[in-house]
Amino acid sequence: MVQDLIDQTGNIPKSDIYIIAIGINDVLFPNAVKSAKTPAEFTERAALLAENIRGNSPDAKIYFISPWTFITEKQDLNEAGSQYRSALKDLCAEKGFGYIDPEPIVVSVLNAEGTDKYMFNNFHPNASNGVGLYSYAVLKSAHEQK
Numbered sequence: 001m002v003q004d005l006i007d008q009t010g011n012i013p014k015s016d017i018y019i020i021a022i023g024i025n026d027v028l029f030p031n032a033v034k035s036a037k038t039p040a041e042f043t044e045r046a047a048l049l050a051e052n053i054r055g056n057s058p059d060a061k062i063y064f065i066s067p068w069t070f071i072t073e074k075q076d077l078n079e080a081g082s083q084y085r086s087a088l089k090d091l092c093a094e095k096g097f098g099y100i101d102p103e104p105i106v107v108s109v110l111n112a113e114g115t116d117k118y119m120f121n122n123f124h125p126n127a128s129n130g131v132g133l134y135s136y137a138v139l140k141s142a143h144e145q146k
Helices: 002-007 024-028 039-056 075-095 103-113 130-144
Strands: 017-021 061-065 098-100
Touching: 002 039, 017 039, 024 075, 039 061, 039 075, 061 075, 075 098, 098 130, 103 130
Parallel strands: 017 061, 061 098
Antiparallel strands: none
C-alpha cells in the first residue's frame, strides 16, 4: 500500500531514479487500515510519497508503474483498478512524473495465451513466467513512450 512506503520514506536511499509500482493492494483491500480507499486518496498519497522522495533526492526522476491488472470476473475490482490507473496517469501528467502502463501488453498476452502460464492467482504473476512477462511489458511500455 502507498501508505507503507510513505511510512518508510526515511529508509529509502538517495537515488537518481525511482521506479515505483504500487496500488494493487489499495484496490484489493479498501477496508484495510492503511489502504487508500479512493483513487483520489491514492493519488494524494502517491504525490506525498514523491514529495518525500524529492526531499531526499531533489533532482531524481520518478516513474510510477500503474497498478497490476486483475484477472477476475469481479467487475467492481476491474473498474476500481481502471479508476486507480487513470488517476495515477493524470497525477503523473500533472506533476511531471513518468507513467508506465504495462497493462495493455500484459492483457494482450494473457488473452492470447491464457492465464495459467503466467498467473499465480487472479492478481499475482507467477515467478516462472509472469514476472518475466511483467518485466517485458514494463520495459516495452517505457520504451514506446520515448
